[in-house]
Amino acid sequence: MTETAGKGIETIGTGSSRQAQSYGLTQTLLLVFAVTCGMSVANIYYAQPLLDSMAAAFAISPATVGIVITFTQAGYALGLFFIVPLGDLVDRRKLVVAQTFLSAVALVIVGTAHHVGVLFAGMIAVGLLAVVVQVLVAFTATLATASKRGRAVGLVTSGVVTGILSARFVSGVIADLGGWRSVYLTSALLMSVMSALLAWLLPRHSSPPAPESYGATLRSIPTLFLRDPLLQVRAVLALLIFASFSTLWTALVLPLSGAPLFLSHTEIGLFGLAGLAGAVAASGAGRLADRGLGQWTTGIALVLLTSSWLPIAFLHSSLTALAVGVILLDLSVQAVHVTNQSLIFAAHPEARSRLVGGYMVFYSIGSGLGAISATTIYAFLGWSGVAILGAIFSGAGLLFWGLTRHIGQPG
The missing domain is CATH 1.20.1250.20 (MFS general substrate transporter like domains)
Structure with missing residues (x-):
């Protein structure tokens, strides 16, 4: 089943006569991409309604607790510049699976942190790895046929929108039930599940041609x-x-x-x-x-x-x-x-x-x-x-x- 889906997906963008059938086979994968993107981007925004609780837990001044958001955004900015371009150089399947798995690890670090330095390091890592969203968007554009590319990117982006706009609500509800740490531990569990699902569903293919070095790619x-x-x-x-x-x-x-x-x-x-x-x-x-x-x-x-x-x-x-x-x-x-x-x-x-x-x-x-x-x-x-x-x-x-x-x- 997985092998068949993978082969169908690999035909996308090749001009195969089975393009329509292949695109149909990717609907499940596109949905998984959208869900993964929504969950990943939500990790950046979960902290916004939790700052008061985090400040109390780590004895951080309410006036400076906003630095938690700053560290997360700093990690995200670094990931945009240094991690996302790797999608043009290495096997995107391996890159996506690794990022989602490491995101789960980073979320566990945040959810179990008892020292403010560990919290800050965890938040930087959460932001850094959340750029899997952009890798998935580029991956979607590569897998889709030219005539369906906008539609496919739109579907995956809808997952991003959902994650951004629902993160604060979901975070508040889970925190009301189990405290702020439960938000990150729950997300860690879900990201682990998505990592395994992506490893199973993503097409296996050789790494893309990489005529340029990593440094040349960044430049x-x-x-x-x-x-x-x-x-x-x-x-x-x-x-x-x-x-x-x-x-x-x-x-x-x-x-x-x-x-x-x-x-x-x-x-x-x-x-x-x-x-x-x-x-x-x-x-x-x-x-x-x-x-x-x-x-x-x-x-x-x-x-x-x-x-x-x-x-x-x-x-x-x-x-x-x-x-x-x-x-x-x-x-x-x-x-x-x-x-x-x-x-x-x-x-x-x-x-x-x-x-x-x-x-x-x-x-x-x-x-x-x-x-x-x-x-x-x-x-x-x-x-x-x-x-x-x-x-x-x-x-x-x-x-x-x-x-x-x-x-x-x-x-």
């Missing part, structure tokens, strides 16, 4: 982006849309948990679940990119993204309006994100792993910029200031798309 990343206008445009769009995304999700907990709403972490997490509409958009945007409509999909999504900040601004008047805005924002961000990846993968099929690593660096920069700006603006101007900031990031993305829409795939 080629900035060169690719400096030489290709399409990559530059899509990288800037990634920075701006994720700055808008991070502006919302970093600052949202502040007004919802404070007077006069005083919502619990579980209730706040429900807004993340509302944003799961973005998971649906991810797959749909991939299909449109497959049809050559990537540019117009981007433009429409950016219009919706900018518009979403109007209902979001009415948070204190209507939580329903907020929910509508959250759905529009997440849908729009993921539509642009999937389109970006579909277009850059098609442009440079020989360098998909290093491309996704470089692209996601801009995602990280945008996320960091949005987070820092949002908390600062909220301190001085409140929620109205945050809504204006998010609209500025979104509007800048729309304007930039309008000026550069002639670059890349025609709509």
